[in-house]
Amino acid sequence: MTLAPHDGLLTIDSHVDIPWPDGPSPFEDGPRCVDLPKMRAGGIAAVCFAAYVPQGPRDDAGHIAATGRARAMLEVIAAMAPADGSGGRLAPTADAIEAAYAAGTPAIIPAIENGYALGRDLAVLDEFAAAGVRYITLTHNGHNELADAAIPRRDLNDTEAEHGGLSALGREAIARMNQLGILIDVSHSAKSTMMQAAALSRTPIVATHSCIRALCDHPRNLDDEQLDTLAATGGLVQITIVSNFLRKQARSSDLNVANIADHIDYAVKRIGIEHVGIGTDFDGGGGVKGFMNAAQAPNLTAELARRGYDRAALAQIWGGNFLRLLRKAESKRSLF
Ligand SMILES: [Zn+2]
DSSP states (O other), X not given: OOOOTTTTOOOEEEEEEOOTTTOOOTTSSSSSSSOHHHHHHXXXXXEEEEEEOOOOOOSHHHXXXXXHHHHHXXXXXXXXXXXXXXXXXXOOSXXXXXXXXXXXXXXXXXXXXXXXXXXXXXXXXXXXXXXXXXXXXXXXXXXXXXBOBSXXXXXXXXXSOSSSSBOHHHHHHHXXXXXXXXXXXXXXXXXXXXXXXXXXXXXXXXXXXXXXXXXXXXXXXXXXXXXXXXXXXXXXXXXXXXXXXXXXXXXXXXXXXXXXXXXXXXXXHHHOGXXXXXXXXXXXXXXXXXXXXXXXXXXXXXXXXXXXXXXXXXXXXXXXXXXXXXXXXXHTOOOO
């Protein structure tokens, strides 16, 4: 019997949101794009579930609320891995992800989207690391205390560029994240922020859900200089499947897996296969025809295989590269 291209791959989706606070159960095949049954059906071994904190007022009350929301969402993410083993398994290390994969259990990797969750208090980084958080997206849409974002929030009085990239606090945050083994996620960051983070971080940086600017001129996408810089750190661009990042003003029904593969092809040709992966942004806006949920992941793999990606290449793109980054961050951890 021949193996289908997707079968048996250790697949990691590096960015999925969670419905919150009263979303449908992750344990049943319901309306979520990613739940545990769909991960199993689609051969998705591991997912980074993001505690997403929307940008709000940058005052004490706003920051306290943001930290509280991140804490609560991390608890909901952890609850996808109940102690009786009936759900997924919390897998905050590369070894734990591989062990969960070997056991056939969906691996849950906690993450935080938006450094606004830290407010001005870097001490919470230790708490988040203890909860298993493996990356923090420096910004969402809107500048925060750490850094400038790719898309300013004029409704929150953002100027074009507030810090000129990273703030002093943002630089401190990166140093502490390096010590804690938390990856620096530059999706949503301004280019200045991204370039400074790449120069500063002791471990490779990652864009967990971004596309290619040369193919779609959107401020959320990475230009060639950014791609080259990302690769120079040993880092990764995880191509996302948000329709208007794939093609200008497209809707999900206008696009299919070939459009995703075009962005993957471009990144692979520009910076090499070891610097490319996949982060869908499911349940946060991701989805195209034929890949509307985790169960349909084999359709993208089939398209890549059709374009000549062999098994080793597919294994790298789908998870091997991201595991390498996690391991690198773990090896550079220096807690004391
Ligand atoms: Zn996002």
